[in-house]
Amino acid sequence: MSHVERKAEGGRIVAAAFAVLAWLVKFIGVVLVIATVSFVIVRAAPGDPAQVMAGQTGAADEQMLAQLRQEYGLDKPYLIQLAGHLKRVLTVDLGYSYRQQRPVLSLLAERMPATLLLTGTAFLLALIAGIVLGTLAGVRAGRWSDTLLSVVALLLYAMPVFWLGLMLVLLFSVQLDWLPAFGYATIGVDMPPLRRALDILSHLALPALSLSAVYLAIYTRLMRSSVIEVMHQDFIKTARAKGLTRGRIIAKHILRNAILPVVTVAGMQAGALVGGAVVVETVFAWPGLGRLTYDAVLQRDYPVLLGIFLVMSVLVIIINLLTDAIYRAIDPRVTTRARS
Known part of the structure; x- marks a missing residue:
């Protein structure tokens, strides 16, 4: 050198x-x-x-x-x-809980994994399903499948989270008895690790579906609009003229460009999932930060509330950083434009 x-x-x-x-x-x-x-x-x-x-x-x-x-x-x-x-x-000292008689930091560390599991699962479910369904609706715009997906997305967007959660409990827990209605895991039963993981997943299913419904509808509609817009771009016409297959055009050209607005909106809304978890965790008795927030408000536990707000804000900042990294990975031109 x-x-x-x-x-x-x-x-x-x-x-x-x-x-x-x-x-x-x-x-x-x-x-x-x-x-x-x-x-x-x-x-x-x-x-x-x-x-x-x-x-x-x-x-x-x-x-x-x-x-x-x-x-x-x-x-x-x-x-x-x-x-x-x-x-x-x-000094990373969030104080002492009036009600719990415990340091706030240890209390939040105890509840954080349940909230991250719920919000992370709901976020991935909404994002992946929204991208897939939005792409299907966009490439088949104007057909009956597009109309059906658009109506379903509109219905999911219009449903209140707590009402949808209660309806899912009535259907899958009370009527069909397929899934547990409340809690994080079965209490008082000694299980091997694999069975314990499956038990937690069964308890997670309904809260995650309830929390992801609204965001799934948003990402589906946004992805549909983005796909329709990209399909009319000149480079898509060029790809068709070169004789590329429909699947290759969708996967390599349409999807990669249409997904950028969805990633941006998803990154901005990821922090809102934690706020929505307050309602969902209360409905399903999920032992996370959302349920802790509800209890702290009723008990006027100021240190716990302040600690939760701070932790949620830091999570939003970290999520925004991850969104920028993912955005640059999907479209390297972002880094080039930023440097220029």
């Missing part, structure tokens, strides 16, 4: 290091802004955690309330509480 090449390589390494440093600074800034906004919103909500805790013990007198406020720092000035919260965020 010549001196000029070594110098150029060193310059690229320094530029990459500065880019990573700049990203970390932006990431920390975004996290602090999110932590501040969530603190203001949570504290603006009506209700007093001290009164909730005192009411549960049956001793809601003024002395008990004052003692609880002092013990959990609720008697300190607003700005001091905010500063303490931001300090804990920077």
